[in-house]
Amino acid sequence: MKLSIIIVNYNVQHYLELCLDSVVAATRNIDSEVIVVDNASVDESVAMLVRKFPDVIVITNTSNLGFSKANNLGVGAATGEYICILNPDTVLGEHVFDEVFAFAKAKKTPGIIGVRLVDGTGHFLPESKRNIPTPSVSLKKILGYDSAYYDSKITVEGSGEVAVLVGAFMFLKKTSYLEIGGFDERYFMYGEDIDLSYSILKQGYKNYYLGASTIIHFKGESTIKNKVYRERFFGAMTLFYTKYFKRNKLEQLLVQVGVKVALLKSILSLKIGIRKDQLEKYSPTAYILVSNQEILLDRLQVAVSKPIRIAGCLKHFSAGEEVFFDASYVSYIHIIKEIITHKHSGLTFKIIPKNSTFAVGSNSSDGRGDIIHFGEEN
Known part of the structure; x- marks a missing residue:
């Protein structure tokens, strides 16, 4: 087995079905092989899978x-030489794994590829x-200086070494994952991708960003941004600092104060987040x-209140319109390219998976996404 997707x-x-x-x-x-670890969902996820x-x-x-323990279970069942940790609210182009495999093959000591x-x-x-x-980098981010937190050395469409990749898509050898013990299960959600990336670096591997390959990450749907999750996020950051940057009591105190300030700031911004969610x-x-x-x-047409027209391609449109992409007609790689091409056109987008009776999309990376049903489930 060459690849196991977890x-x-x-x-x-619905996002899982599209993914x-x-x-x-x-x-x-x-x-x-594809391994789905279901964390006791109360919707019809498992029935849909079957x-x-x-x-x-x-x-x-x-x-x-939680994310860490569930992924470790999935990797434990995997038989592939390589694994890909993948979020359920992602959409992949048809050639992404071919591109990532080719990139990995050209590197001497690849760790994680994102x-x-x-x-x-x-x-x-x-x-x-x-x-x-680091504590200083994170405190700068809290104060609104993001440039130190995000890697700006590599262009969006470029490629190269990077320290930290995102848990929505992490491609690496299974042996490398097991060598560091997988995800630290003390992280429930948030921070575990940072920890895994850093642990891989400390083992002597190199992490890489591949900007030529693009996927959609709806982002908001699988983790509703509420107070509980925000507390978990900043708790995860405290764990990370304590684990890797425990140098002196003063630094620990600064980290703790910074985390508390960030948590308070995020709680006060919840109303703003709710307004963003209403954009959906x-x-x-x-x-x-x-x-x-x-x-x-x-x-x-039965499911929506405004006129809808059919088109073989996206050529003639007006700002304010919403586009449904039929994945049985348009390839996923083309859908992704079209959404990126028209990101400043005033359009919004939904994707209809093959043989499905719903469309999904998200008009904001902070929102929960939107699902439009237009028939009974098959």
Whole structure:
């Protein structure tokens, strides 16, 4: 087995289905397996997996074990030489693994390889490539100086060595993962990707960012931004500093104060986050379906209140319109390119997975995303 893809799922059935549809297309010519670790979802995620993706290996937990422990379970069941830690709210182009494998083969001591992530509006997510968040770097970020936190040496579309990659897509050898003990299970959610990246570096490997390969990371859907999760995030940062930068009591005190200030700042910004989430619910002026299926057009028209027209490609449009991409007609790599190309056009975007009766998308990287149903589940 060449590749094992590990996906931890928690109550994101529709995003998971879209993700898996893109994964199937991206691994069509690769000896691979997909392992989904479900953290006790209460939606229909597991039933959907059994019905639509019978070849996927499913590990069902009786409680939410968190990101780190669930991924370690998945890797423990993996048989691939390489593994890819993948979030369920991602969309992959058909050639991403071919590109990553070729890149890895050209490097002497590759650790983790990450790719360019964009949100559902096509905008680059800077956490795709980051520096090591030392106490001083993190305190600068808290104060609003992001330049030290994110890696600016490599261009968005470039490639090169980077310290920290994002847990939404982490490609590495299984032996390297096991060599450092996998994810530190003291992290429940947030911070574990920073820890894994840094641990890999300390073992003598080199982490790389590959900007030529791009995936969508809707980002907001699988982790609702509330007070509990924000506390976990800053708790994770405290753990990271204590683990790697425990030098003197004064520095520890500064870190603790910085974390508390950041937590207070984030709690005060919750109302702003709620307003961003409401952007998901705005009403487009009209809709465009990029497809060749007239029957799909008819079914969608029933689900939306504004006019919808069908088009073979995205050429003629107006700001304020929403675009539905039919993945049975348009390749995922083309969908991703179109969303990036038109990110400043005033459009919003939804994707319809193959043989599905819903469309998903997100108009903000901070929002929870939006799902439009237009028929009964198959």
